[in-house]
Amino acid sequence: MTEVERISKRGAIRQENEARILAAAEKVFAEAGFGGATMQLIADMAGLPKANLHYYFATKEELYRKVVQQIFEIWLHAADSFDNAPGPVEAIGAYIDAKMEISRRHPFGSKVWASEVMHGAPVIQDYLETTLRDWTAGRARLIQKWIDEGKMAPIDPNHLLYMLWATTQHYADFGHQIETLNGGMPLSDQQWKAAKASVKTIILRGIGAL
Amino acid sequence: MTEVERISKRGAIRQENEARILAAAEKVFAEAGFGGATMQLIADMAGLPKANLHYYFATKEELYRKVVQQIFEIWLHAADSFDNAPGPVEAIGAYIDAKMEISRRHPFGSKVWASEVMHGAPVIQDYLETTLRDWTAGRARLIQKWIDEGKMAPIDPNHLLYMLWATTQHYADFGHQIETLNGGMPLSDQQWKAAKASVKTIILRGIGAL
DNA sequence: TTTAACCTTGACCATATGGTCAGGAAGCGA
DNA sequence: TCGCTTCCTGACCATATGGTCAAGGTTAAA
Known part of the structure; x- marks a missing residue:
């Protein structure tokens, strides 16, 4: 013992x-x-x-459900950075940092989430239709406000959000592919830093916020 | 034969x-x-x-392997647009269009690929280490050349490629989530057009090619 | 020490699944 | 028609898996 x-x-x-x-x-x-x-x-x-x-x-389903819910909680938390930010640069920059950090620290959770959604969200469909839908609508409104205020170029807010999710989660979900293309080595601290910087630079400049 | x-x-x-x-x-x-x-x-x-x-x-494995190989072929083909293009705007723009079209027409294939990679590529690891690695290295060199020629901002080519894959494939792999956030309706022709335009605009401006 | 709630686990079961096979049908050239 | 190959399929099997259960161990309060 x-x-x-x-x-x-x-x-x-x-x-x-x-x-x-x-x-x-x-x-x-x-x-x-x-x-x-x-x-x-x-x-x-x-x-x-x-x-x-x-x-x-x-049951196996109950255990699986708990795992998925756990991840969802973490993800929602990462969105806090979106609030209380003066403009898109701070908000989106911090959001990218947070999501990239989650991809690095919780790659398994990200994959479970991706798998769940890919298979039609049999377990968390209700979350998608309530919590996620509300969250998305709220942030889309915020982005639209920034556009109206001239703080960024006119971009469809939803597609911007999709791009944020896609790029950040890619580093977890396709981590194996990235590792293989990196000579079989996991990304180093330096490389993670470069990844974050690249994503932030391209997107923030891409939406005309820099 | x-x-x-x-x-x-x-x-x-x-x-x-x-x-x-x-x-x-x-x-x-x-x-x-x-x-x-x-x-x-x-x-x-x-x-x-x-x-x-x-x-x-x-066997089930053999059938699965054939499915994955089939998808890999389609994906490699989409990369043709990268060659014989004068600069990043044409090359990357066409590549995004091609990959988005694949996400729309072959969502199942995209999901199978994603699943395969997420689970550590047990079946196509050799493809990743040969064909994909070579392809990626070649395009990275091309992107670097464009940077050296001043046709785009200095961006890490690999992270740019990851972003291209992530954003385009997201529309297939997370299609269910997008559909849910779209009020339960699949994206219309109009919306697919807007999606393509958004992705191209953000990325091309993001890399300083516009 | 007693007691009741909580925790542990080997053995077991019903079912689902990948895979096999033998026997027969269908296509086709000679 | 004959003979050969290809194709079809119901019935069957061995195994793996999710889940159950009863018996026993542990804990801590009374």
Whole structure:
């Protein structure tokens, strides 16, 4: 028995194990897809017997749903930078930084999200139609305001948002391809910095905000 | 070419059925992922008994591999516009148009590709390391040449290419999300035109080529 | 110590799935 | 028509997987 396990027994065993399982599940779902993932694999990765997973999460679907929801929360948070910014340069610049950082720190989550949406969002369709739709409409209005104020060129706000999502998430979802094209090496700190700078430069100049 | 293949070209049955199966497989793999796809589902969609699929494609993996290869061919073709163009505006503009058109006409293929790469490219890793790496290096050199000639701003060519891939493919891979945010309706002709224009405008201005 | 709630897990089950195969049908040149 | 190849398919099999369960262990408050 390890030190960590002993301590956890005093306190929140459930919390500890659920977090452990969710982390393992996120990775396995990302790497194998929902259909390719197996509870056994997740269990092994979490270091628990399979039956124990079903004690905390009744079904594979329930576990998957929790993983997706967790990611969605993180993504919404990244959007905070959009508010309370004087103009597009600060808002969009910070948003790109935040999303790039998430692609770097949570590549598995990004992939699970991408997979979920690609397959028709069977689990989080309601989120798309409520939370995401509202968020998008709000930011689109904000962008339109900046356009009206002459702070940036007249660009369709929705397509700009799509471009922001696409470019930033690409570094997580297609990370393997990028790594391969980078000689089989993950991007270095320097290269991540360059990536962020490139994306920000092109987009901010592209919308006429620089 | 083997004896079997040559003879089979006489009759169109093989060709016809293989195409039928490949089309069904592309759709099912895109919508369910490799793990979630079943030979039965593909068979039903192709209107053939399951055993017949195995007559033409020995294993699920072989069928999947063919689907992925098919897509890769289409993508390479879209890159032709990059060559024989006087400068970045024509080359990149045409490339964006071509890739957007592929996202519109072959959304399933795009999703299968995305899924394959997201899961670590188990099937087409060799393509990434040879064909794609060479193609990318060549275009990066071309972009660098344009920069040296003052035809565009100094941008890291690789990150520019990633952005081109990300933005164009997003319209296929995240088509469901876009459709949801579009009030549940697929993009109209008008909206696709606006999408292309937005992407081209932002990127071409973003790289200082306009 | 007792007790009740919580946690753990090996063994088991029903089902779904990839793949096989034998036997027969259809196409086609001679 | 004959003979050969190609094509078709229902029935079947071995295996993997999600999920269940009952028995037992652990914890902490009373």
